[in-house]
Amino acid sequence: MPKHDTPLLDELESGPWPSFVSDLKRQAETKPECWDILGQLELSYKDKITHWKHGGIVGVFGYGGGIVGRYSDVPAQFPGVEHFHTVRVNQPSSKYYTTENLRAIMDLWEKHGSGMTNMHGSTGDMILLGTRTENLEPFFWDLTHKLDQDLGGSGSNLRTPACCLGQSRCEWACYDTQEACHHLTMHYQDEIHRPAFPYKFKFKFSGCPNDCVASIARSDLAVIGTWRDDIRIDQASVKEYVAGNIPANGGAYKGGDWPAFDIKDEVLDLCPTDCMWMEGDELKIDNSECTRCMHCINVMPRALRPGTDMGASICVGAKAPILDGAQFATLVVPFMKISKDNDFEELIDFIEQVWDWWMEVGKNRERVGETMQRIGLPTFLSVMEIEPLPQHVKEPRSNPYVFWKEEEVPGGWERDVAEFRKRNAM
Amino acid sequence: MGYDPNNPMEGRITDLGPPKYEKFLPPVIKNNKGKWLYHEIQEPGIMVHVSETGDEVYTVRAGSARLISIELIREMCDVADAHCDGYLRFTTRNNVEFMVDSKDKVGPLVEDLKSRGNKFPIGGTGACVTNPVHTQGWVHCHTPATDASGPVKAVMDDLFEYFGTMTLPAQVRIALACCLNMCGAVHASDIALLGVHRKPPMIDHSRISGVCELPLAIASCPLGAVKPAKAEVNGEEIKSVKVNAERCMFCGNCYTMCPAMPLADPDGDGIAILVGGKVSNSRSAPTFSKMVIPFLPNTPPRWPETVDAVRNILEVYIKDAKKYERIGEWAERIGWEKFFEKCNIPFTDKSIDDYRLAYDTWRTSTQFKYTSHIK
Numbered sequence: 001m002p003k004h005d006t007p008l009l010d011e012l013e014s015g016p017w018p019s020f021v022s023d024l025k026r027q028a029e030t031k032p033e034c035w036d037i038l039g040q041l042e043l044s045y046k047d048k049i050t051h052w053k054h055g056g057i058v059g060v061f062g063y064g065g066g067i068v069g070r071y072s073d074v075p076a077q078f079p080g081v082e083h084f085h086t087v088r089v090n091q092p093s094s095k096y097y098t099t100e101n102l103r104a105i106m107d108l109w110e111k112h113g114s115g116m117t118n119m120h121g122s123t124g125d126m127i128l129l130g131t132r133t134e135n136l137e138p139f140f141w142d143l144t145h146k147l148d149q150d151l152g153g154s155g156s157n158l159r160t161p162a163c164c165l166g167q168s169r170c171e172w173a174c175y176d177t178q179e180a181c182h183h184l185t186m187h188y189q190d191e192i193h194r195p196a197f198p199y200k201f202k203f204k205f206s207g208c209p210n211d212c213v214a215s216i217a218r219s220d221l222a223v224i225g226t227w228r229d230d231i232r233i234d235q236a237s238v239k240e241y242v243a244g245n246i247p248a249n250g251g252a253y254k255g256g257d258w259p260a261f262d263i264k265d266e267v268l269d270l271c272p273t274d275c276m277w278m279e280g281d282e283l284k285i286d287n288s289e290c291t292r293c294m295h296c297i298n299v300m301p302r303a304l305r306p307g308t309d310m311g312a313s314i315c316v317g318a319k320a321p322i323l324d325g326a327q328f329a330t331l332v333v334p335f336m337k338i339s340k341d342n343d344f345e346e347l348i349d350f351i352e353q354v355w356d357w358w359m360e361v362g363k364n365r366e367r368v369g370e371t372m373q374r375i376g377l378p379t380f381l382s383v384m385e386i387e388p389l390p391q392h393v394k395e396p397r398s399n400p401y402v403f404w405k406e407e408e409v410p411g412g413w414e415r416d417v418a419e420f421r422k423r424n425a426m
Numbered sequence: 427m428g429y430d431p432n433n434p435m436e437g438r439i440t441d442l443g444p445p446k447y448e449k450f451l452p453p454v455i456k457n458n459k460g461k462w463l464y465h466e467i468q469e470p471g472i473m474v475h476v477s478e479t480g481d482e483v484y485t486v487r488a489g490s491a492r493l494i495s496i497e498l499i500r501e502m503c504d505v506a507d508a509h510c511d512g513y514l515r516f517t518t519r520n521n522v523e524f525m526v527d528s529k530d531k532v533g534p535l536v537e538d539l540k541s542r543g544n545k546f547p548i549g550g551t552g553a554c555v556t557n558p559v560h561t562q563g564w565v566h567c568h569t570p571a572t573d574a575s576g577p578v579k580a581v582m583d584d585l586f587e588y589f590g591t592m593t594l595p596a597q598v599r600i601a602l603a604c605c606l607n608m609c610g611a612v613h614a615s616d617i618a619l620l621g622v623h624r625k626p627p628m629i630d631h632s633r634i635s636g637v638c639e640l641p642l643a644i645a646s647c648p649l650g651a652v653k654p655a656k657a658e659v660n661g662e663e664i665k666s667v668k669v670n671a672e673r674c675m676f677c678g679n680c681y682t683m684c685p686a687m688p689l690a691d692p693d694g695d696g697i698a699i700l701v702g703g704k705v706s707n708s709r710s711a712p713t714f715s716k717m718v719i720p721f722l723p724n725t726p727p728r729w730p731e732t733v734d735a736v737r738n739i740l741e742v743y744i745k746d747a748k749k750y751e752r753i754g755e756w757a758e759r760i761g762w763e764k765f766f767e768k769c770n771i772p773f774t775d776k777s778i779d780d781y782r783l784a785y786d787t788w789r790t791s792t793q794f795k796y797t798s799h800i801k
Contacts, residue, residue: 053568210707249750256592320607
């Protein structure tokens with residue numbers, strides 16, 4: 001494949017941020033189809049429009065997801081990207097790799113694909129970008145036989161679950177996000193590979209309310225670590241922070257032009273529930289008022305830690321705007337123990353109860369959050385056999401339109417209008 | 427032995443799932459999992475985590491373009507082999523992290539990374555502009571209204587000083603999604619760049635019968651703007667659809683369902699800017715990003731209007747916000763009318779919600795600030 005002139009893209013080779021254009025050009029030396037990626041992208045830069053055709057259903061036998069079909073609408077000009085399908089490879093929990101494993105995957109992609117990737121896709125998969133239909137099965141053969149690895153999800157199925165780095169390198173993780181993510185991914189292989197849902201369904205696992213995998217914004221089922229006892233305080237370290245001997249916020253403000261650390265301004269006054277105060281040089285917390293927002297812990301990580309009775313809050317129904325507008329996930333279970341000791345049984349029971357209901361009442365291409373909104377949170381809670389709690393709402397309803405059930409009203413709804421008229425003439 | 431197209435099911439292995447994460451954890455991580463006591467960012471991009479066992483792990487974080495080649499990943503592996511016993515990891519925001527188990531290994535690792543041109547910018551920690559989450563754009567997607575990698579490169583070239591320093595009031599998370607499907611889930615970002623269409627779909631009557639299920643195309647429109655219609659193709663009447671353009675909100679959902687309804691257009695498409703979203707529960711609850719600039723043109727290769735708009739918002743925020751305030755918390759404190767005034771962004775009817783649940787965002791009190799908007 002010949003090189004193409006790319007005067008517009010060449011302008012993206014300057015500047016301090018890493019240049020994907022320079023990277024593509026380097027890769028093109030050994031994978032000439034990369035010249036055609038550059039050529040077609042240059043055409044898009046000139047025309048200000050995409051040159052990929054709509055969709056295309058391709059895959060490997062037996063799977064309904066994991067490969068996304070893509071075809072060029074100018075294949076005669078750029079034959080190297082005539083077929084340019086995406087392969088989603090399920091990432092290991094928290095995206096740790098050995099170089100041995102990464103090099104082996106890169107070798108496979110050199111053999112079967114374009115040599116370009118995304119590390120990683122928005123849902124979490126390793127994205128291998130661009131290959132031909134006839135390469136898909138040989139790639140899958142090598143992936144499974146040589147590397148013991150597998151594809152991720154796409155389409156109306158369980159999408160590849162993802163987690164934060166959790167207890168592997170974070171002091172705040174309230175449960176083992178890596179193990180929960182891996183266990184559920186293995187448990188639900190069928191649901192990941194064979195679409196049977198009304199629409200996509202995503203799990204994300206965050207170890208604490210800082211929510212580094214954005215689970216509350218991006219997953220149908222968000223498992224967000226929390227605790228239900230008292231924040232652990234090391235008063236000696238509190239004094240060190242007050243004395244300015246330890247940098248605030250884990251050093252996140254080093255280099256900024258800020259006044260000396262002031263525990264009142266930076267911690268006590270920013271507590272959303274006003275539940276902290278100083279008694280002399282001792283920090284006090286009224287834990288019964290704490291909503292576990294993480295601010296004080298973020299600012300003084302050596303003095304404060306989450307409690308020891310740890311678990312997770314389960315929130316359901318987040319999604320991006322298409323179609324009814326963006327939704328955050330709604331708090332459904334305030335606290336659940338998340339433990340591999342019982343193979344995450346309670347969480348799995350919860351998930352399957354959500355799925356049973358959604359697969360029955362969900363419309364085609366309706367995310368579970370939209371189904372919840374259409375049917376109503378009270379009905380959802382009742383289906384889930386969860387007692388309504390004030391924690392489920394920001395505030396009680398302000399309209400009076402209650403859907404009373406017949407059995408909730410004495411005497412039911414069957415009445416005799418003739419009897420009524422004997423007492424109440426029209 | 428390998429794949430045999432004549433016997434496709436022969437020897438097939440399925441449902442293996444991902445490799446068990448434990449085999450990929452560096453020893454210092456594996457030995458101290460669940461035992462970490464605290465962390466400290468030593469300088470931008472370099473962190474230490476300290477365990478109750480006394481062990482320490484030093485992490486050097488470097489940004490990447492996300493769209494990266496196998497050659498570059500092999501180069502990352504070279505670095506990890508030379509300094510990190512052959513382990514590395516990636517973050518959810520497309521950074522690569524190199525970890526070492528003692529302080530004296532940090533210097534040589536950093537020197538190595540810095541010796542490789544601008545491929546591995548060190549930073550992305552603390553009160554910085556973090557590595558932008560983004561989508562595929564014109565590189566790979568079939569529904570985009572803008573490119574992704576190009577605008578991100580242009581924006582980060584301009585804001586590069588803020589990636590490798592920690593001088594902002596709080597972290598600023600920039601994200602780009604190239605259409606309203608929002609694969610990049612930009613709806614809860616401090617500064618969101620969103621590809622938008624502005625022309626209703628065209629109807630390709632000559633193709634629609636072959637490629638679309640008409641009822642699905644009609645049902646795909648959330649506003650009922652797609653209706654059944656007859657059309658004439660080669661003198662024959664066929665069943666097709668029509669679009670009530672006045673009701674179209676340019677979401678593109680019809681095109682997702684029906685390839686014969688394309689809406690992308692060089693002049694119609696561009697970038698909207700939304701600000702003030704966050705996902706963390708820290709201090710305030712998670713919030714959505716709000717639209718403050720409804721449209722900027724697609725101006726490849728460097729999108730100067732978008733780059734300028736992002737820098738402007740960032741600079742006003744830096745001057746005006748208090749320590750720890752995210753962009754949305756700052757805008758809420760000063761009031762959105764002040765946000766528009768201070769940023770010198772024209773307020774238009776496009777920023778007033780008129781979709782579902784719109785009323786939730788209308789002001790129903792007499793509390794407001796007098797800004798230049800009130801003549």
